Amino acid sequence: MTDGLPMAVPDPALPSRVRIHEVGPRDGLQNEKTVVPVEVKAEFIRRLAAAGLTTVEATSFVRPEWVPQLADAEQLMPMLDGVPARLPVLVPNRRGLDRALALGVREIAVFASVTESFAKANLNRTVDESLEMFAPVVSTAREAGATVRGYLSMCFGDPWEGAVPVERVTRVARRLLDLGCDELSLGDTIGVATPGHVTAVLAALGAAGVPAERLAVHFHDTYGQALANTLAALRYGVTTVDASAGGLGGCPYAKSATGNLATEDLLWMLNGLGIDTGVDLGLLTATSVWMAERLGRPSPSRTVRALSPQES
Amino acid sequence: MTDGLPMAVPDPALPSRVRIHEVGPRDGLQNEKTVVPVEVKAEFIRRLAAAGLTTVEATSFVRPEWVPQLADAEQLMPMLDGVPARLPVLVPNRRGLDRALALGVREIAVFASVTESFAKANLNRTVDESLEMFAPVVSTAREAGATVRGYLSMCFGDPWEGAVPVERVTRVARRLLDLGCDELSLGDTIGVATPGHVTAVLAALGAAGVPAERLAVHFHDTYGQALANTLAALRYGVTTVDASAGGLGGCPYAKSATGNLATEDLLWMLNGLGIDTGVDLGLLTATSVWMAERLGRPSPSRTVRALSPQES
Numbered sequence: 001m002t003d004g005l006p007m008a009v010p011d012p013a014l015p016s017r018v019r020i021h022e023v024g025p026r027d028g029l030q031n032e033k034t035v036v037p038v039e040v041k042a043e044f045i046r047r048l049a050a051a052g053l054t055t056v057e058a059t060s061f062v063r064p065e066w067v068p069q070l071a072d073a074e075q076l077m078p079m080l081d082g083v084p085a086r087l088p089v090l091v092p093n094r095r096g097l098d099r100a101l102a103l104g105v106r107e108i109a110v111f112a113s114v115t116e117s118f119a120k121a122n123l124n125r126t127v128d129e130s131l132e133m134f135a136p137v138v139s140t141a142r143e144a145g146a147t148v149r150g151y152l153s154m155c156f157g158d159p160w161e162g163a164v165p166v167e168r169v170t171r172v173a174r175r176l177l178d179l180g181c182d183e184l185s186l187g188d189t190i191g192v193a194t195p196g197h198v199t200a201v202l203a204a205l206g207a208a209g210v211p212a213e214r215l216a217v218h219f220h221d222t223y224g225q226a227l228a229n230t231l232a233a234l235r236y237g238v239t240t241v242d243a244s245a246g247g248l249g250g251c252p253y254a255k256s257a258t259g260n261l262a263t264e265d266l267l268w269m270l271n272g273l274g275i276d277t278g279v280d281l282g283l284l285t286a287t288s289v290w291m292a293e294r295l296g297r298p299s300p301s302r303t304v305r306a307l308s309p310q311e312s
Numbered sequence: 313m314t315d316g317l318p319m320a321v322p323d324p325a326l327p328s329r330v331r332i333h334e335v336g337p338r339d340g341l342q343n344e345k346t347v348v349p350v351e352v353k354a355e356f357i358r359r360l361a362a363a364g365l366t367t368v369e370a371t372s373f374v375r376p377e378w379v380p381q382l383a384d385a386e387q388l389m390p391m392l393d394g395v396p397a398r399l400p401v402l403v404p405n406r407r408g409l410d411r412a413l414a415l416g417v418r419e420i421a422v423f424a425s426v427t428e429s430f431a432k433a434n435l436n437r438t439v440d441e442s443l444e445m446f447a448p449v450v451s452t453a454r455e456a457g458a459t460v461r462g463y464l465s466m467c468f469g470d471p472w473e474g475a476v477p478v479e480r481v482t483r484v485a486r487r488l489l490d491l492g493c494d495e496l497s498l499g500d501t502i503g504v505a506t507p508g509h510v511t512a513v514l515a516a517l518g519a520a521g522v523p524a525e526r527l528a529v530h531f532h533d534t535y536g537q538a539l540a541n542t543l544a545a546l547r548y549g550v551t552t553v554d555a556s557a558g559g560l561g562g563c564p565y566a567k568s569a570t571g572n573l574a575t576e577d578l579l580w581m582l583n584g585l586g587i588d589t590g591v592d593l594g595l596l597t598a599t600s601v602w603m604a605e606r607l608g609r610p611s612p613s614r615t616v617r618a619l620s621p622q623e624s
Binding site for chain 2: 003004005006007008009010011014156157162163164191192193194195196197199200221222223224225227228230231232262265268269271272273274301302303306
């Protein structure tokens, strides 16, 4: 039924090309109950690259006991030799960086919090202490020739603090750039943002000297807002969008669906807007269905479910 | 966790007020497997009005054997006396209109198709034959002092025909206005539209003499696009948006989720944009949870699920 759909109708106010930063293997699998065998992860990442994704965040070099889902980073990375995509990894600290660099990784990400509450909960540090911890990580990575992405979590709302003042975002963003981050990803970790708020944060960052070219957006679909927020970010000039294949990380049966924006839902919109991504929706959907079978439950992506009806 | 969320950040390019045309009791329940007792329907509509919804499409005067879910229209309408909201009803033909007028209904809707395939499948007529059938319905309704909404289904894509040329939409829209319709609701019946396509259809209608003030948009979330499309329509100047409380009409466990845009997901965005609707999100969510309990399954609305975790 989807021959010729969606109809491509470009909007001249939007970018003509977008890079999708695929986070399914890392942010997605990290939040799934099921621990996936390393061979399946490697195959998943190979399939994502074959579908045309040029950036696939592969894993996290966190302490294995903290995130058992990603405890196999050392095994996984050598299995990805020759995969035709950028394969950044998350590193929580200097020890994680050293493990990643030893394996030849040359693209890393650090995960900062905009709010004190989440910095305390996630990193057991104040925001400033966590930035101090990241300083040698970023500088060492860059000395080793690696590029560095800085994640900013809780940019719009926080479960303990409620709405997050825009000034907090610009302050942490400036600090991360000053540390040497190449790109910043603005995370709506609890999914509460709306399009005007997105535009306001981007405008404040612009006024603080952080141009759209250095920014990515990372929306969660907890309240169904992720795609509308993405549209607002594209309109502002952002051209890098984080998404998770099949909506991995959010369970369709969970009491609250807290997953990432599904890459397929994003791609349906971008295809309809005539925005080039290089990604094949059919191959990507097939990959997400394959992964859903490995996880033993259907994909929460509406596009995946519409294109490839699965048993539930 | 949602105190102060979403943070209200108005966008001057968007309307300051939106009227939500609630379709849950009609379009929603019509597409649910479970047949709801008439007393529950009446209570549902009363609760929706109490939550602040000013327009609640109550039922359809279709032949009872066609849509068993709505076979109780004659019983329902008298139970709604005194409900403080506009309560339009769908009428498929002259017989349905007479039944509605006899009960004192003064606001009706007719359901036209933009495509020949769906006109044939749904009405067993060509598009032109269906418009001829509606002509006396609309004129009689107006002579009786009723206002008339014209639904245009399959405005963006059609399961048999694929992408729908914009000219088809403008042609049917003009005809419906010429028949005497007061308002037109543009339906993306299979949920395939994307924001640029929405803007293109609205612009073509504007060029054909159909202003945004006469239009409503009616999006389905089959591919997760409904809210992004709504944002595009608001940016164009549309101020009437159809939505279904709790996403009624789409089952979260269905093989393909084909439901209407959930009113709560819409309201989260509108609240975040500082757009006035008069609707209380807490009361509305409680109503959808109550209705989901009557239907024996959780609401597919992401906002309902986030605000009010339900057993699944």
